[in-house]
Each structure stands twice: as C-alpha cells, then as structure tokens.
Amino acid sequence: MKTLHFDCFAGISGDMALGALVDLGLDTDILRAELRKLPIKGWNLEFHREQRGGIVGIQGIVDLGEQRDHIAHDHGHEHHHGSPEHHHVGHDGGSGTHQGGHHSWKEIRALIENSPLTPGAKTRALDIFTRIARAEAEVHGVPEEDITFHEVGALDSIIDIVGCAICLDMIKPDRITCGEVELGSGTVTCAHGVLPVPAPATLILCRGMPVKTGGFPKEMTTPTGAAILAATVDEFTTAGSFREIKTGYGIGTRRMERPNLLRVSLREEADVPPHGDWRIEELVLLEANIDDMSGEALGFLMETLFAAGALDVTFTPVVMKKSRPGTIISVLCPPKKLDTLRELMFKKSATIGFRETEVRRLSLRREEDTLEGEWGAFRRKTVFYGEKPLRSKLEYDDRARIAREQGLSLEEAEERILTGLPKRKEEAAHGG
Structure with a gap:
C-alpha cells in the first residue's frame, strides 16, 4: 500500500507542504500548468533548493512582483471586502503577512468549482477551504457563507492550497498518515490583537489530532497547514512497518535554532496481518x-x-x-x-x-515497481500471497501508450513489452 506520511516536527504551513510534496520529485512544469487553469493572474511560482540545519529541501515561493492579486470575474472587476478573519503571523517568516487582498468564501469556491482542474484536485482544494471557512465561522460567530478570507484569501495562499491539492492528486497515495503535530508557542499578532499560540482557527482545525506545544517559540502550524492535515490525513500514527520510497523536505523561510522543516515520506507499507497471507x-x-x-x-x-x-x-x-x-x-x-x-x-x-x-x-498485498525496457519506463503491479509473488500486471496506461505508438493491439503491446523486461529475482529463481 502506497502511503504518504507527514512528519510535522516543526509544524506545517501551506508553503512548506507545497515545497515538501514537490521535493518528492514532482514535475513543477505540470504543477504550474495545472495552477494556470485557475482564472487568476499576476503570479509566478518558484522553487529553490535551500538548507536548514544541514538538511536540503525545497522552498516554494509565490512571486507576485509589483502586482496585487487579481481574480478574473465575469463582470470584469475585483471585489475587496472587509475581513472578519484574524491576520496571522506567517509561518514562513519575515513580516508574517500574505500579499494580496480580500476574497469571500463564495468567490473562492466559485473560482475552484468552475475551473477545469481535475476532479481529485478540485475536491481536495474545496475540502481544505471549506474546513477553514467553518473554523472561521465558529471563531467569529457568523454564518459560513458570510466569511471573507484575508490571509488564506490572498493569491499566494490560494496557490499554496490548490497547489497542494494538485500535488496530492498527482501522487495518488492509497492513504495519508501523520504523526504528532508541533503547534509552537508564544503569541501571534492578529487583526483583533495579540493572542496565544495556537491561533483560534488553528485550534479548531486541529481537533482530534495528536498535537504538542512548546517545541518552538513561534507559531509553527498555521490554519492553512492544519486544514491540509484535517482534510487529507486518514490516520494519525507514528507506528507501522514500511519501506521508504522517497523523502521530501519543505523549507520554512524563518531561520531558527532548530531546523524549520516539514518532512514528507512516500512509503510502501507492509500491511500484512499476523498470518501473513492476506x-x-x-x-x-x-x-x-x-x-x-x-x-x-x-x-x-x-x-x-x-x-x-x-x-x-x-x-x-x-x-x-x-x-x-x-x-x-x-x-x-x-x-x-x-x-x-x-x-x-x-x-x-x-x-x-x-x-x-x-x-x-x-x-492480497500488492507492490508497484518501475522497470526500464526497450520503449522506456513501465510500471508493474505485483500481487503477493503472503511473501510469495502470485501474479504481475503492467499498468494499462503504459501498455496503451506503446499500442498507440507502434500501431499494435493492447495484447500485442503487452507481449512485446514483457519480452524486453527483466524478471523479478523470485521469478528467475523459479524459472517463471
């Protein structure tokens, strides 16, 4: 089972989550192309290799240049409303403010729903924003439909949230897990004054999660980061047996005594029951x-x-x-x-x-591996009965690609691919 695990030992924010997911090896050109399906202008998404505490990772930065954020509406003008939401000190350091103006929950929801994003990315993005809207509505005692975002309504935060949703849709994990989440400590400056960490919306979004405070003297988990976890994590756990496939690190802008990092792991979980067969x-x-x-x-x-x-x-x-x-x-x-x-x-x-x-x-347990053949890379899924390989099958998309390119039937394409692929060690040992 392919599992994506969040290790939030230094908390989580939208930009750090995006950087960590990209560090797993995702194609940033595809990510930008998907994000450009949103009717928003005046942004550029950059990724830089940075280091914190001797560990190298990816820092995601939304560059707005001199432009303010702009959402293209059918009626041809921008909406900027007063915001009931507190303005958080950003987890990514600096002044802690996000660039851009105010956007209502109705506007952001319509923006995503009417876009040609994939159904998976669209559903995840809407789920994340919905959770934030509900938390803010509870904090301020107003109807959910009346919520107007400030921090998460800024263009860079829309890019962070939708970008993470796109990344998760690209990875397509079988499940998502997370360990204990560091919230930080101290105070956060909001539109309503100085409040203790965690901020009110963050606290609501973290309900039911295993959390801790005091590991850092700053706000380490933002509402955006908490909402990403609340909307995507299937289980909060640190136990398990797995094979690490790939590790990614998202870099926070703020430099601190302890590494300001978010770690994500792509794993193959050894989820086999005690009898070992199924x-x-x-x-x-x-x-x-x-x-x-x-x-x-x-x-x-x-x-x-x-x-x-x-x-x-x-x-x-x-x-x-x-x-x-x-x-x-x-x-x-x-x-x-x-x-x-x-x-x-x-x-x-x-x-x-x-x-x-x-x-x-x-x-039955199954594993996926990638093999190099005469016509490129091919994904193969193998089913196991206990620890013994039972049968394997090439991914349909890879077989179909060769069938189209070579003018073959699907069966002919599979036969030709298999003749040029190396066998598993277990298959070779049994002469299969």
Missing part, C-alpha cells in the same frame, strides 16, 4: 438506487467519490418500480472517510437516501 479491513458499503441521473452525471459522480477517498465505486443496472431502468451505486469506504462520502452522495447524486452496511474486506 489483509483484513473493516469497511462500510454505501448503496443507493437511482433512476434519474444521466450516464455522464454518473461518471462524474464516480470520479468525485474516488477523489474523496472511496476505495471502490461500482454501478449495477437494475429494473426499478414502474419498470424504470435504474442504477445501484455501491461505494466502499474506510470509516474515517464516511462523513465526506455521505455528504457527496447527498450533494452530488440524485439520491435522497442510501443504505449503509458494515463489511469485512480481505485482500
């Missing part, structure tokens, strides 16, 4: 009968559910009352994703209710 999970199955959604709408719903953490989504054709053709939507999910998927079923599908059943899933 994995057992306690999951929830959501099912709804629907007869008034088009095929396109159902397809979009499937993408949205997968992006929000569904483990499996299937459609089964049925005949419903009055002999109308319909579809059973079946969604398999871990308990921690249940509320998010319930909300999507009610909001994104035509159902007015669905059934829930607790189920047990047994599955």
Whole structure:
C-alpha cells in the first residue's frame, strides 16, 4: 500500500507542504500548468533548493512582483471586502503577512468549482477551504457563507492550497498518515490583537489530532497547514512497518535554532496481518438506487467519490418500480472517510437516501515497481500471497501508450513489452 506520511516536527504551513510534496520529485512544469487553469493572474511560482540545519529541501515561493492579486470575474472587476478573519503571523517568516487582498468564501469556491482542474484536485482544494471557512465561522460567530478570507484569501495562499491539492492528486497515495503535530508557542499578532499560540482557527482545525506545544517559540502550524492535515490525513500514527520510497523536505523561510522543516515520506507499507497471507479491513458499503441521473452525471459522480477517498465505486443496472431502468451505486469506504462520502452522495447524486452496511474486506498485498525496457519506463503491479509473488500486471496506461505508438493491439503491446523486461529475482529463481 502506497502511503504518504507527514512528519510535522516543526509544524506545517501551506508553503512548506507545497515545497515538501514537490521535493518528492514532482514535475513543477505540470504543477504550474495545472495552477494556470485557475482564472487568476499576476503570479509566478518558484522553487529553490535551500538548507536548514544541514538538511536540503525545497522552498516554494509565490512571486507576485509589483502586482496585487487579481481574480478574473465575469463582470470584469475585483471585489475587496472587509475581513472578519484574524491576520496571522506567517509561518514562513519575515513580516508574517500574505500579499494580496480580500476574497469571500463564495468567490473562492466559485473560482475552484468552475475551473477545469481535475476532479481529485478540485475536491481536495474545496475540502481544505471549506474546513477553514467553518473554523472561521465558529471563531467569529457568523454564518459560513458570510466569511471573507484575508490571509488564506490572498493569491499566494490560494496557490499554496490548490497547489497542494494538485500535488496530492498527482501522487495518488492509497492513504495519508501523520504523526504528532508541533503547534509552537508564544503569541501571534492578529487583526483583533495579540493572542496565544495556537491561533483560534488553528485550534479548531486541529481537533482530534495528536498535537504538542512548546517545541518552538513561534507559531509553527498555521490554519492553512492544519486544514491540509484535517482534510487529507486518514490516520494519525507514528507506528507501522514500511519501506521508504522517497523523502521530501519543505523549507520554512524563518531561520531558527532548530531546523524549520516539514518532512514528507512516500512509503510502501507492509500491511500484512499476523498470518501473513492476506489483509483484513473493516469497511462500510454505501448503496443507493437511482433512476434519474444521466450516464455522464454518473461518471462524474464516480470520479468525485474516488477523489474523496472511496476505495471502490461500482454501478449495477437494475429494473426499478414502474419498470424504470435504474442504477445501484455501491461505494466502499474506510470509516474515517464516511462523513465526506455521505455528504457527496447527498450533494452530488440524485439520491435522497442510501443504505449503509458494515463489511469485512480481505485482500492480497500488492507492490508497484518501475522497470526500464526497450520503449522506456513501465510500471508493474505485483500481487503477493503472503511473501510469495502470485501474479504481475503492467499498468494499462503504459501498455496503451506503446499500442498507440507502434500501431499494435493492447495484447500485442503487452507481449512485446514483457519480452524486453527483466524478471523479478523470485521469478528467475523459479524459472517463471
């Protein structure tokens, strides 16, 4: 199982999360191209190799030049409103202020919803912003729809949040974990005065997380950073058996006595039960009968559910009352994703209710590796029964690429690829 782990020993902020994810080896040109799908102008995203405490990582910087942030609206002018949100001292050092103006939650939500971002990135970005809006609404005692952001509404913070959502969609981990989160200590200067760390919104967003304070004399976890964790982490844990694949570091601007770093790890977890043959999970199955959604709408719903953490989504054709053709939507999910998927079923599908059943899933362990062949790199997934390789399969996208390039059928492309690929040590030993 491919797991992404956040190690927030020095806290987390949006820019540090973005830098750490990029340091895993993501293509920054693809990231910028995806971000340019947002109708915002006057920005440039730069990444620099920096060092803190002898450790090298990536520092992400949104350069606005001399321009103020600008969101392109259909009616052709900018909106700048008063903000009920406190203005936090930034985790990335300096003056602690983010560049840009004020944007309402309605504006930011419309900006993301109407963009051509991938469904996965769009869902994650909206989830992060929604959590911040709810926290701010609770702090200030106002309706969620009336929230106007200041810090997180600035252009650079929009880039940080949406950029992280895009990165996570590019990585596509099977699950995301996190250890104990450092919040810092001291005070933070807000629009409403000086308040103790953690800031009010951060404290709300960190509910249910294992946190600690006092490790640093500054604010180390910002509302943006806390919201990223709240929206994406499946489990807060430091235990586990895994194989480290790649490690990335996000660099904070502020120089401190202790390294101001965020570490992320891409891991292959050895999630094998005691008997060693298969994995057992306690999951929830959501099912709804629907007869008034088009095929396109159902397809979009499937993408949205997968992006929000569904483990499996299937459609089964049925005949419903009055002999109308319909579809059973079946969604398999871990308990921690249940509320998010319930909300999507009610909001994104035509159902007015669905059934829930607790189920047990047994599955074999699988690993993914990349091999170099005559026509480039190919991803291969191998299924194991206990510790013994059972069968392997090449990734469809790689087979399809060669089939198109060479004018072959999918089966012919796979046969030719396999003849030029090295065998696993286990396969060679058994003559397979």
